[in-house]
Amino acid sequence: MRKWMLRLGPLDEMFYILIGALALFLGVGAVYLNWQKAQQADLLARQNRRAVSLIRQFELSLAEAQSGHRGFLLTGEAEFLQPFSRAMESLDGQLILLREMGAARGPIGARLPQIEQLARQKMEELSVSAQAAWLGEREFAAGLVMQGRQMSTTEKLRDAMAELELSTLNEGERLNQTTLSSMKMAALLAVICCLGLFILFAVETQRTAARRRAAEHASAVKSAFLASMSHELRTPLNAVIGYSQMLQEEAETDNRTSDYQDLQKIESAGKHLLELINSILEMSKIEAGKVEVHASPFQVPDLVSEVVELVRPMAAKNGNTLDIVIGPGVTRMYSDVVKIRQCLLNLLSNASKFTQKGKVTLRVERVIEGQRTFLRFDVMDSGPGIPAEEQELLFEPFHQLESTPVRGKGQGTGLGLAITRRLTRMLGGDTYVQSEMGLGSTFTLSLPEELTLGALHAAPPLGPSDKPTVLVIDDDTAIHGLVRRLFEKHPVEVAVARNGEEGIRMARLLNPRVITLDVVMEGADGWEILRRLKGDPQLARIPVILLSILDTHGDPRGFLADEVFTKPVDVDRLSSAILRHAASGRAHSALIVDDSPDARVMLKRQLQNLGWTLYEAADGAEALEKCEEVQPGVVVLDLMMPNVDGFEFLTRLRSTDRGRETPVLVVTAMDLDPVQRQRLSQQAAAVVHKGALRGNDLIAQVLATLE
Amino acid sequence: MPTVLLVEDNEMNRDMLLRRLQRKGFDVLTANDGEEALRMTRQHLPAVVLMDMSLPVLDGWEATRRLKADPSTRHIPVIALTAHALPAERDRAIEAGCCAFETKPIDFPKLLAVMEAAQK
Numbered sequence: 001m002r003k004w005m006l007r008l009g010p011l012d013e014m015f016y017i018l019i020g021a022l023a024l025f026l027g028v029g030a031v032y033l034n035w036q037k038a039q040q041a042d043l044l045a046r047q048n049r050r051a052v053s054l055i056r057q058f059e060l061s062l063a064e065a066q067s068g069h070r071g072f073l074l075t076g077e078a079e080f081l082q083p084f085s086r087a088m089e090s091l092d093g094q095l096i097l098l099r100e101m102g103a104a105r106g107p108i109g110a111r112l113p114q115i116e117q118l119a120r121q122k123m124e125e126l127s128v129s130a131q132a133a134w135l136g137e138r139e140f141a142a143g144l145v146m147q148g149r150q151m152s153t154t155e156k157l158r159d160a161m162a163e164l165e166l167s168t169l170n171e172g173e174r175l176n177q178t179t180l181s182s183m184k185m186a187a188l189l190a191v192i193c194c195l196g197l198f199i200l201f202a203v204e205t206q207r208t209a210a211r212r213r214a215a216e217h218a219s220a221v222k223s224a225f226l227a228s229m230s231h232e233l234r235t236p237l238n239a240v241i242g243y244s245q246m247l248q249e250e251a252e253t254d255n256r257t258s259d260y261q262d263l264q265k266i267e268s269a270g271k272h273l274l275e276l277i278n279s280i281l282e283m284s285k286i287e288a289g290k291v292e293v294h295a296s297p298f299q300v301p302d303l304v305s306e307v308v309e310l311v312r313p314m315a316a317k318n319g320n321t322l323d324i325v326i327g328p329g330v331t332r333m334y335s336d337v338v339k340i341r342q343c344l345l346n347l348l349s350n351a352s353k354f355t356q357k358g359k360v361t362l363r364v365e366r367v368i369e370g371q372r373t374f375l376r377f378d379v380m381d382s383g384p385g386i387p388a389e390e391q392e393l394l395f396e397p398f399h400q401l402e403s404t405p406v407r408g409k410g411q412g413t414g415l416g417l418a419i420t421r422r423l424t425r426m427l428g429g430d431t432y433v434q435s436e437m438g439l440g441s442t443f444t445l446s447l448p449e450e451l452t453l454g455a456l457h458a459a460p461p462l463g464p465s466d467k468p469t470v471l472v473i474d475d476d477t478a479i480h481g482l483v484r485r486l487f488e489k490h491p492v493e494v495a496v497a498r499n500g501e502e503g504i505r506m507a508r509l510l511n512p513r514v515i516t517l518d519v520v521m522e523g524a525d526g527w528e529i530l531r532r533l534k535g536d537p538q539l540a541r542i543p544v545i546l547l548s549i550l551d552t553h554g555d556p557r558g559f560l561a562d563e564v565f566t567k568p569v570d571v572d573r574l575s576s577a578i579l580r581h582a583a584s585g586r587a588h589s590a591l592i593v594d595d596s597p598d599a600r601v602m603l604k605r606q607l608q609n610l611g612w613t614l615y616e617a618a619d620g621a622e623a624l625e626k627c628e629e630v631q632p633g634v635v636v637l638d639l640m641m642p643n644v645d646g647f648e649f650l651t652r653l654r655s656t657d658r659g660r661e662t663p664v665l666v667v668t669a670m671d672l673d674p675v676q677r678q679r680l681s682q683q684a685a686a687v688v689h690k691g692a693l694r695g696n697d698l699i700a701q702v703l704a705t706l707e
Numbered sequence: 708m709p710t711v712l713l714v715e716d717n718e719m720n721r722d723m724l725l726r727r728l729q730r731k732g733f734d735v736l737t738a739n740d741g742e743e744a745l746r747m748t749r750q751h752l753p754a755v756v757l758m759d760m761s762l763p764v765l766d767g768w769e770a771t772r773r774l775k776a777d778p779s780t781r782h783i784p785v786i787a788l789t790a791h792a793l794p795a796e797r798d799r800a801i802e803a804g805c806c807a808f809e810t811k812p813i814d815f816p817k818l819l820a821v822m823e824a825a826q827k
Contacts, residue, residue, distance in 0.1 A: 234790035234812065238813060
């Protein structure tokens with residue numbers, strides 16, 4: 001089974017899907033027709049059984065009438081008249097019933113007029129002769145009987161009735177045959193349906209397996225490539241660094257100062273290259289989810305002094321002082337000490353590198369937030385500072401500051417901060433920066449004091465960010481700023497690339513929800529980038545919004561894009577389009593739970609742009625029913641409601657199988673106390689304040705809950 | 708000074724390390740592949756073997772395993788030198804019988820310290 005399935009090509013696959021679908025379609029259609037036919041046959045058979053029983057009753061009544069009639073004629077006793085008239089009445093009723101049945105049924109209907117005529121004739125004979133006898137005209141009555149016998153009405157009637165009974169029975173037999181063959185047919189059709197379903201199922205299983213194999217294969221190829229690339233690069237580097245060190249020793253012995261200095265430069269360039277290789281390898285391992293967390297208890301002051309001693313020579317080289325401030329209560333930590341050491345080293349060496357004749361301070365503080373305790377490591381420098389628009393860029397791979405004086409001097413790999421942020425997120429924390437031009441910068445590592453399983457699961461296992469990312473590929477920095485501003489208050493991350501190549505690289509790395517692409521960029525053909533984005537299996541499903549200074553509507557090359565905007569763009573429309581595309585395919589419906597009809601209307605209006613099905617509920621009880629019924633992609637929940645309130649709703653929803661994973665965004669006007677906030681943080685994806693929602697805010701929040 | 712056997716198939720790296728070790732006063736023997744490494748070790752019984760792992764003819768892992776299986780060479784410490792930097796590589800080398808693992812580019816002062824420790 002598996003073998004033939006593995007050999008299927010894409011064309012064969014389509015063929016099997018067609019066959020499967022066709023079999024299923026024909027099967028179901030035929031089952032329906034067959035079922036109808038069987039129903040009809042069953043109805044006819046029931047009518048026939050009734051007809052036969054009527055016919056038999058009729059014959060019985062006729063015999064009774066005749067025997068009563070005979071008795072009366074022979075004896076002249078009135079008591080024989082009673083069964084006679086009773087039988088005559090029944091005959092009349094039975095004739096009416098037969099006629100009714102005959103009107104509905106062909107075979108009975110065809111014979112019925114003749115039977116009825118004979119029956120009426122017979123009944124007439126019987127009643128006339130009985131009347132004559134009653135009036136004492138026995139001779140006349142006997143004459144009539146004789147005459148009737150000559151006409152042999154009774155025999156004719158009996159024959160006709162027998163014939164009718166026989167034909168009805170025959171028809172019944174035929175109907176039984178039909179039902180039987182229908183049943184055989186049904187069994188056959190069921191087999192065909194099953195076969196169709198099986199083919200479809202097999203093809204789908206094969207497709208899923210193929211996709212999984214392709215992904216596994218890609219991952220394995222990537223790992224193998226990285227390992228071998230790392231090996232191939234290290235081997236020649238070993239010679240470069242080794243020889244230059246050896247020659248340095250010789251030059252030093254022979255007092256050849258200028259040679260010694262040049263050799264030092266070769267060595268340092270070699271070491272920088274090595275650092276780069278190590279960083280790329282590490283970044284790739286993080287991206288591939290191959291970095292494991294090993295938590296153990298350790299003393300924070302020990303770690304701090306160890307790291308500071310390592311960085312001290314570097315700080316001294318640039319004439320910087322290096323201070324440590326350890327706050328009260330900072331002692332033990334339970335986390336991955338190797339990763340924290342690496343992050344601290346990175347931040348401290350950056351600060352020492354980019355600050356000249358200044359001050360670098362490492363401050364450690366213990367911060368309690370709700371029920372969790374964090375350790376905050378602030379690395380502060382008195383360096384040049386970082387412009388606001390470049391601060392977030394720092395954490396993107398391969399971004400170094402445009403404005404830094406050391407750019408291009410081989411002082412960094414451009415990966416250090418990106419790695420630091422990802423590592424701290426793996427440990428349940430984060431890395432961020434605060435800086436003002438001319439006043440220096442502060443880089444902060446915020447990490448849970450105790451690394452719990454919950455903190456680990458909260459951290460994204462792979463993937464660069466836990467927020468939906470929008471990637472802007474544009475050489476126009478005004479557009480970068482514009483898109484950043486659109487989402488600055490939203491839980492949406494904006495990454496920018498200045499050219500197409502960088503854009504494709506970043507798209508692979510960041511896996512953004514949406515890409516905006518300028519098609520008229522300097523030095524790159526945006527159309528070509530669009531073609532490459534849509535031709536790359538990893539990237540093809542990411543929606544692309546084209547932005548162009550030229551009117552490109554109707555340009556056939558634009559058909560690959562998901563939406564097209566002409567600059568200058570209408571910012572509201574652009575932000576709506578970005579959010580709509582970012583949400584596409586993530587969910588298809590939302591349930592709005594609020595006791596105020598006005599609030600529901602307002603929330604609905606805000607979510608309309610998503611193009612989803614929007615359900616409503618006026619309280620928690622109704623919302624639970626709706627959740628069970630429609631299983632919404634997201635629930636937007638008010639807290640203060642009659643009957644079952646928002647808290648109760650969440651508790652009940654989370655205890656159901658289907659509702660356990662449903663993302664819930666709480667929109668409330670309540671001021672929450674710490675206990676309530678704690679409760680919600682465990683059960684809801686996010687909490688936003690009702691008054692704070694403007695424009696596309698709600699959509700952005702809903703989008704973030706889907707991550 | 709003790710005798711060191713340097714097993715390395717890359718000519719430049721072999722030459723570089725050979726000269727640096729000689730400058731530190733070691734008697735250095737060299738081998739280009741795993742077979743040669745086995746032969747040289749059995750013949751000269753060096754104090755330490757520096758073993759590259761990716762070698763032609765017979766790789767470093769197998770060569771180390773055979774040295775460790777042979778009673779006459781079992782006592783000689785083998786230090787793995789490799790450009791494979793992943794942690795799994797270290798485990799593989801230690802499993803084969805190496806006493807230490809140094810990644811390329813070699814940190815020379817550290818290598819000297821490891822060699823000294825291995826001989827004790």
